[in-house]
Amino acid sequence: MIELIRTNDPVLISWLRAQLDGAGIEVLVLDEHMSILDGSVLAIPRRIMVAERHQAEAQEILAEADHIAQGHNE
Numbered sequence: 001m002i003e004l005i006r007t008n009d010p011v012l013i014s015w016l017r018a019q020l021d022g023a024g025i026e027v028l029v030l031d032e033h034m035s036i037l038d039g040s041v042l043a044i045p046r047r048i049m050v051a052e053r054h055q056a057e058a059q060e061i062l063a064e065a066d067h068i069a070q071g072h073n074e
Contacts, residue, residue, distance in 0.1 A: 005062060
């Protein structure tokens with residue numbers, strides 16, 4: 001598995017999970033419980049992991065998230 005992104009953004013994590021699952025890409029979120037333990041400090045980001053063979057497709061989906069975040073949701 002490779003790390004796709006580190007983030008504390010629960011909306012992004014949820015969106016990525018849904019999009020990756022929909023594309024048939026297995027997703028593993030590491031440090032999910034550790035980040036909850038740190039409270040609101042957000043010192044421990046969650047790591048979104050995907051299989052190396054799905055890296056290119058997963059990065060395209062992540063780029064789509066960035067595109068949407070910039071207000072270009074066409």
